[in-house]
Amino acid sequence: MNIQLNSAEIDFNEFQRSLDQSIGGSLSLKLQNVLNGKKIVFSCYEKNHVPLGGWGIRCNPGCEKTIKPILPVNEAALVAAVDSSSIRIAETEDGSLYAIKSGIAFAINGQAIMHFKIGPILVYLSKETIKTSELDHRLAKLVLFDGESARRLIRLRVERAIQIKLSNHFIKSIIVVDGALKSSPFENKNQSITTVAENCSVRKNVLLGISKSTSFKLLDKVSAPLTNINEAAYMDIEMIIHSLSRSTIGNNLLVKLGNNNSPILRADIVCPEGDIDNSIGKLLTNDSMGGGYPETLRLAHHVSTFSNTEIACLRGHLLSNYDVTELPSEDIRKTLLGSIPA
Numbered sequence: 434m435n436i437q438l439n440s441a442e443i444d445f446n447e448f449q450r451s452l453d454q455s456i457g458g459s460l461s462l463k464l465q466n467v468l469n470g471k472k473i474v475f476s477c478y479e480k481n482h483v484p485l486g487g488w489g490i491r492c493n494p495g496c497e498k499t500i501k502p503i504l505p506v507n508e509a510a511l512v513a514a515v516d517s518s519s520i521r522i523a524e525t526e527d528g529s530l531y532a533i534k535s536g537i538a539f540a541i542n543g544q545a546i547m548h549f550k551i552g553p554i555l556v557y558l559s560k561e562t563i564k565t566s567e568l569d570h571r572l573a574k575l576v577l578f579d580g581e582s583a584r585r586l587i588r589l590r591v592e593r594a595i596q597i598k599l600s601n602h603f604i605k606s607i608i609v610v611d612g613a614l615k616s617s618p619f620e621n622k623n624q625s626i627t628t629v630a631e632n633c634s635v636r637k638n639v640l641l642g643i644s645k646s647t648s649f650k651l652l653d654k655v656s657a658p659l660t661n662i663n664e665a666a667y668m669d670i671e672m673i674i675h676s677l678s679r680s681t682i683g684n685n686l687l688v689k690l691g692n693n694n695s696p697i698l699r700a701d702i703v704c705p706e707g708d709i710d711n712s713i714g715k716l717l718t719n720d721s722m723g724g725g726y727p728e729t730l731r732l733a734h735h736v737s738t739f740s741n742t743e744i745a746c747l748r749g750h751l752l753s754n755y756d757v758t759e760l761p762s763e764d765i766r767k768t769l770l771g772s773i774p775a
Contacts, residue, residue, distance in 0.1 A: 500658055503665040503690070506714030510639075512540045513599050514609040514720075514729035517592050517737045519584040522747055528559025529580065532747055533587050535595055536736025538729040540720045545728060550736045551595065553747060556587050572618055586619045593624040600632035600640070607639040607716055609730050614642035614701035615680040630682055630703045639712040640683065640703040643730060645696075659689045659697050665717060667700070667709070684709055690717065695725025 517535035524530070534552035538545065563573045566586070576583045592610065599608050608629075616626055633640040659666060667688040674685035683703035689695050704712035721728035751757060 499668045500662065500666050501668065501710065503667060503688070503710070503713050503717060505718045506711055507718055508715055509542055510715045510719050511603060511606040512609060512716065512720045512727070512729050513603065513606060514538045514540075514727060514733045515592060515595050515599070516611045516730060516733040517588050517595075518739060519588040519591075520739055520744070521580050521584065522555070522744070523751065525559075528557055528562070528577075529583065530751075531556045531558065531583060531587050532739070532744075533591050534737050534739060534743075535591055536733035537595065537599075538732040538736065540729045542719055543721055545721070545732065548729075548732050548736055551591075553739070553743060554591070555747070555751075558583055558587075567622065569618070576619075582619075589617055589619050590621055590624070593620060593626065593629065596626075596629045597624050597632065600629050600636065600638055603636065603638060605637045607641060607712070607719065608633065609641045609643065609716075609720075609727055611644075611730060611734065612642055613644050613699065614640065614682050614703065615678065616682070617680070626682060633703055634705065637705045639705070639715070641712075641716065642683075642701040643688075643727065644699040645726075659687055662689070663693050665690055665692070665695075665722075667713065670699075688713065689725065690722045690727070691725030695722075698726070 515535065515537055517533060519531055519533040522530045522532050532553045532555055534550060534554070536548065536550050538548040540546060558577060560577065563577060566573065566576075568576065568586075576586050596608065596610060599606075614626055614630070620626065630640055632638070659668060665688075667686045669684065670687055671685045674681055681701055683701045684707070686700045686702060686709070688698050688700045690698065702709060702712060716727070723731075752759060
């Protein structure tokens with residue numbers, strides 16, 4: 434297709450070919466050779482999906498020897514699981530307003546005994562309020578300009594405060610948290626994951642962090658032998674994790690907490706006297722493992738999740754109890770781009 438423009442003829446076909454060459458020079462676009470014979474799992478809205486039964490990757494000879502079965506330990510111990518979520522509720526001319534909600538669930542002898550929620554708690558972040566956070570000035574600026582970092586800061590600090598209280602209050606219990614046990618620049622100096630671990634060691638509590646997914650793709654290959662067995666088991670991956678991250682604490686494991694097609698989870702654990710077998714064995718006895726995942730942690734997640742009704746109530750609470758004026762607003766992206774009928 435040719436178009437005459439300002440006395441110059443534009444050949445759009447040639448222009449498109451030059452674009453293809455330019456893009457091809459910066460990215461490898463040839464898929465035939467690199468994809469042939471590959472197994473594939475399609476992603477959905479950037480969510481992590483794992484193949485049922487694993488990738489079928491062959492493990493190195495002898496790697497099965499690194500697997501240790503998890504046997505139930507018939508000793509009563511309280512299991513306390515913590516999870517939380519945070520959302521941005523509103524913005525002002527000089528800051529943003531966030532809401533945080535946490536869930537705590539308890540179980541013993543394989544039975545859930547109670548659960549409760551903390552919050553929603555409203556937190557306002559601005560140049561003035563961030564001064565009390567003790568953050569490095571560069572991190573403080575990041576929190577003010579990046580909503581995801583702000584939500585992470587709020588969520589992490591509230592979770593650490595709860596974990597500190599649990600680790601100080603209970604004795605010979607199992608405290609389960611969502612995610613890896615690793616330090617963060619967003620932590621308060623007096624309420625760090627290291628402090629939680631120290632409290633647990635003093636009071637003989639087990640501290641266990643369970644991750645549903647990991648950004649370390651290398652672990653997919655390492656987990657192959659766990660996928661192929663039909664019982665609860667774990668394997669030590671401390672050398673791998675320490676080569677990739679220096680901020681984790683405790684022992685680093687891959688665990689399978691159920692039978693057959695139960696998922697392979699990454700777990701970091703701090704346990705009294707380093708007795709991993711006994712600590713995870715007590716978890717199997719005192720918590721329910723439906724689908725190979727601790728029921729207390731699943732319940733804490735659902736308790737901490739915001740519903741549309743709660744969000745509407747928070748907005749009404751702000752308008753009714755504070756001297757604020759709601760301004761009309763629009764979704765600028767939707768306004769500019771519009772939509773195409775399906």
